Amino acid sequence: MEKVLEKSSLPAFFDDLQKKARVVGAVRKGGITAHAYLSFGFAEKLEDIVLDYKTTTVAPKKLFIPDSEALFSFKRKDGDIILGNLASKPDEKRVLLGIHPCDITALSRLDKVFDEVYRDPYYKNKRENTIVVGLTCSEPAHLCFCKSVGSGPDLNKGFDLLMTDIGRSYFVKVGSKSGEKLTKKTYFREATQADKSKRIAVIERLEQQLRSSFSIDGLIETMRRRYNDKAWDSYSNRCVTCGICNMVCPTCHCFAVLDKTNADQTEGKRVRVWDSCHFERFSRMAGGLDLRESKASRFKHRLYDKFDYTPARYGDVFCVGCGRCIKFCQSEIDLRDALRTLQEGALSEKPLHT
């Protein structure tokens, strides 16, 4: 189903969304300083939301897996322990307004992780109570490569509504029943053939602007063959294992579990916090053995996870081409360069397990 929303009706649409749920969008943080950045946050009014942004600093995953989240509480009482379930209440209803196709794809990927053999109540609760009103980009950022990994610039699923700026109005693709309900309002009209052509033109322009020559064709085979290739070294040697790529990545979901207590340890909470596979103690076991002790092995782990392990498990590449890890890497490591070098480089293999 395809609809059109005039830009002049956007405030009315926003007001109606706000009646249903809290609206979340790309908002400015950090004040009017050189450190100002865009992040997903609650918007009180339409003007709070930036709609023509390129990428945000932090991916919307933080709305579903916060950087720190309590899993349950415990309290000592008369020699016993009382546990409190913190996932018993449904989460507040939210609308994600203006999320880009790459980030929408990332959420679809995370859905597989948190509802596989076991279901994560915290993630699912937030996810089920969130309406996704996506927005295709008006212009890609210079590091974007969604086209190369199949997560943009257009999208067919993963959203309730997907808007595209076609000049004086937004073209709106309906992706679900709850999305359809939102378009029942009178300010939505049916899309005409002219609207459709305009949208096609916008997507075609975006596809031309996305110039990255990076390709994942045959990448898994190359990676499997060249795990021990020296070509990795010039990239992994530069890595300072700061973990920023994990923090800003929209699909990185690894977390550490730890207990936080009050001073006399009579009560506390079990908490999960974001973790990074680049950190030294990430895979270290009790007793000290760490099979991913070398920095190179940790560097490779993240890229193999995105481009080899997750496709083997879920059938999808877990990189969505948002370019955040490239943008924020202080060593200026571009994963596309690393993988391209591997694709093009000469073989220099060492045998496995040595």
Add this chain to the structure above:
Amino acid sequence: MKNPYIPETALIKDIRAESYEAKTFTISLKKKQLFNYECGQFVELSLFGHGEFPASVSEVIKPKEGVFQITVRELGKATRRLMELPVNSVIGVRGPFGNGFPVEKMEKRNILLVAGGMGLSPLKYVVMYLLRNRNKYGEVKLLYGAMSPDRLLFKNTLSSWKNTGERDRSLEVLLTVDTPDNGWQWRVGRVTEMIDDIKLAPSSTSAIICGPSLMMKATTTKLLDKGFGQDQIYMSFERRMQCGMGMCGHCMMGWKRVCLEGPVFTFKEVEDTLERLF
């Protein structure tokens, strides 16, 4: 929605010193519910305020009432706390998690168990299972090695395993240590060396291995040399399992998660793993 992060509370019913460093804890779930455990699975034990750690189960005492045993030694924050606790302390239990040893698939075959140090803890329950179902299996041999005699687990029960049943249905146990003491009558040396001491029929034998990383590597290499099939060498892997449910990412071994697809893998399943296995 069920919250799989919340443990079942349980009581420590009994504590017994097992070796100079390890203790066996008898744990009883407070809600007397079914503890549906299969050989080789693991549980996550909570020491509230000190964290959670994965542990294998060494014996299930009363499955229907949720009474089981774990045998552990102090290695980190949570196990340190566990060692300090008195009888009747409250701890938490999540699980069992993971796949376990496919003991039913091994029926009619000979079984070779190879354990190193604390690695006998998860294999104890396998031994008990095999003894209970002794007529379904061919020859069963256990090779067990530790650093020194005072580090051997289940010393008293080890001798009783040997004497179970008729002669041809018994369990052959061979022991070795790196550093013997005065009374030591068994072998001195590595557990892998004992593989040369025994008669093996590699094509009709399934091997079950658990122990320190390098011991598992050496044993696997040896068994492959002897002609064991890659799919007949079962290993129980240790990794840093935190959530136990395939989400936290800490226990990945290549694309496989030790908590979900493991902890038991055949060598065939993991031989193409790109990163370090052992």
